[in-house]
Amino acid sequence: MSRSKVLSLSEAMVRVKSGTRLMTGDFVGAAEPAKCLEWLVDNKIGNLTLITCTPGMTGGFGKGHLYANGLVSELISSHVATTNESSEAYLSGALMVRQLYPMGTWAEKVRAGAVGIGGVLIPVGVGILDQPGLFPDLEEPKQKVTVGGKEYFVEEALRAEVSIIKGWRADPLGNVEFRYTSGQNQRDIAMAGDYAIVEVNEIVPVGTIPPDRVGCPGVFIDAVVQGYSLEDQHRRYRDHWIKLGRLQPIAEGATP
């Protein structure tokens, strides 16, 4: 029999140490592995290199606390300012960003790391992102190659020591099901990490998730941890959306 991959939060998260190259799943804060991020803050795991689509959602939410607490030393992403916390860390010089990638390029680089290829040839931004001086912290100019008469960036695969993704539910084999837009590139992120943790709303017995509803096969997952319930997750996001003015406050007397 296969051993269960269900671990406690700290059993799994102990893999993330000071200086770890970490990749997390989310899209501007949607479908973030919330409990795992809280664990990093609670345990003050710092000096992280964070590979993530964008810094996250602003206003004191999820990943934002990592920057606010000075835990991220380098960011590999498409943006520096989707959270005020990351923006301040970047502008103050506390957060190193060697270069910024178009989001689609970032996602292809992660996928390349996920599927064992060396990289991809990206046409987006050629003639723009290779302008001398644009990214002064880059040690070498961006590599280019010409194929079929057109110039492309050679964008190298991105991999991490630990990947943390967020799913809806998972079974002890590590099979993960996602709800709606929360799938994002979570499976790629899991595959691109030497050690892959999934945080889920619910842990279910093997056989619960129909084979064609598995969004990330368990073979790609090393640890399954229990996150917020779906109901609590909805409440967290609704509360934050109300705070940011993206949703109307719930009227007095209404049942939340």
Place this chain on the structure above:
Amino acid sequence: MSRSKVLSLSEAMVRVKSGTRLMTGDFVGAAEPAKCLEWLVDNKIGNLTLITCTPGMTGGFGKGHLYANGLVSELISSHVATTNESSEAYLSGALMVRQLYPMGTWAEKVRAGAVGIGGVLIPVGVGILDQPGLFPDLEEPKQKVTVGGKEYFVEEALRAEVSIIKGWRADPLGNVEFRYTSGQNQRDIAMAGDYAIVEVNEIVPVGTIPPDRVGCPGVFIDAVVQGYSLEDQHRRYRDHWIKLGRLQPIAEGATP
């Protein structure tokens, strides 16, 4: 209102002409667009360049009829002999194969064509597939690039003039749902074609397919055509599997 993409077989297939660069979805004959392939044979559309994972399933099934009828002049694939028909055409010199790709490389090249990147850096087969003389019909040696100290093939994106895929059911917007292992890389193939046809077992009203069960968004599809019913499809495959000895014949008196 968006116009319905449902077309008759010949309304859609008229896009495939003598000499068309054609890509078809299937995996060694599984989940082939059967009616579309029959149309090509019936209408003797020849001189095709066929981009496909493998030639198909042997023994007079689906794509095999294309080679048997001399309709394919060039094959871009991972194999020449999953059908006897393609094997004979290749060995007789009637079927041009410039080079053979590892199947994973072939799939990445199609995906590169699907997602608008120039190509991918593939480590598989370096030092093997670039041996001089291995593929005498290759006009130029395979392009290589070194990234992070490792050598990779620069594998260019593959695209087609027409792509034909096979789904379970589709709605008039072109949204396609797949059953189990039939999804393969069908969505990539649709995206990699200038004109994309999906043949399905069933055409259903918009709203029938849950958004997270859509395997190929309708935005990538130009034409939806009615194929065999699912029941007839099962019967076709079971009959052929019995013929090939992959399944036991049904005992006399049993209900097929």
Place this chain on the structure above:
Amino acid sequence: MTSPSIAAMSPREIIARRCAQEVKDGEVVNLGFGIPTLTSNYLPKGMSVIFHAENGCFGFGAKPGTLEADSDITNAGTEPITLLPGAAIMDMITSFGAMRNGFIDITVLGALEVDQEGNLANWATKRNGKWWPGPGGAMDLCYGTKKVIAALQHTDKSGDSKVKRRTNLPLTGRRCTKVIVTDKAVFDVLPEGGLLLREALPGLSADDIRAITEADFTVADDFRPMNFDLA
């Protein structure tokens, strides 16, 4: 919806209303954040378009009520959305593949500056000596979308034209802009470069536009005032 006169409209509303006129029935549409998002409020009733969200969705609808908001149904700006019949979820890499590969018909993007070659700049200004804040998905949109609409106020707070001869900011897209919509004017970007003034705010002449515009432009034969069907 109330139907204010143009004179009573904010610059943002003018831009959003005019951008809405660029969208055709049945198109696949991606709206950037800010003013572009407002565009969806002004599409004609009965028009059916497919809204695209970069994170992986075609066919989303209006914002849900607070208690209906599902935290796993969001757009690229982490706002709750709803899914219309016929919507399709896809993974992020497929979504960006669609963007690069020309499956998005039209996008409306906010801009810091545009220029008369159709160059669009919206991801980077210098802060503390660093480029800030980053491209997100905007470069992918500019690269692949069939029709890129730049939506911006005509002048900055000092009254300087944001429609430039040549922008010196890092670009989001090179020669990608097809139409420039400001609160004062509408320009087409000609295929070989150069601007064609198509419309101006009612009451403004072509010379009035020239006076507030750094870029060179020619004036269309059918130059006319912006017109919103406010009936």
Place this chain on the structure above:
Amino acid sequence: MTSPSIAAMSPREIIARRCAQEVKDGEVVNLGFGIPTLTSNYLPKGMSVIFHAENGCFGFGAKPGTLEADSDITNAGTEPITLLPGAAIMDMITSFGAMRNGFIDITVLGALEVDQEGNLANWATKRNGKWWPGPGGAMDLCYGTKKVIAALQHTDKSGDSKVKRRTNLPLTGRRCTKVIVTDKAVFDVLPEGGLLLREALPGLSADDIRAITEADFTVADDFRPMNFDLA
């Protein structure tokens, strides 16, 4: 299952039974076509492995009955399969990504020839002056799988060794083979290259194996007869 004596077994059965001993509980397993597929018949009862099919599945089970065969549930050889509880479907590019990236623990592959450097050749012979028939997914498997088992008959029809000093056929994988299983012997391929004879068919000595093997090899300290638990 009947338990024949080794003497009564076909070469194919000997190879398949011995390959099965290489598989460990819980591993992710990909079996090539032909002899390798037979391996699944000889895994110990109670062992739980995850079978991988290149077309996009982890966790498939036995062949269904004819009337239960679902034409949309197939393996990489277009054979009907069943899905076990805990099975996962994925798209083809993810499946091959898993293969390249080391997510498959062990594969058993048929081979035309192997050599003492661990090179494996199984995709190409010359026919009509052309290389035939093609790699399919075998090169991807050889590239990325943690443990590649080459399964082949020790000698060809003329009695010539298929375990070579150096194969001259186009390779499927360079230095990829970890274990060679034939109907006569089992070799480990040493990390720095070179073969170590671990087992031989009962009754055959190391010298007997040397007599039918072109490749050089050393003999393991614990060299012993193949042993199938046929109880």
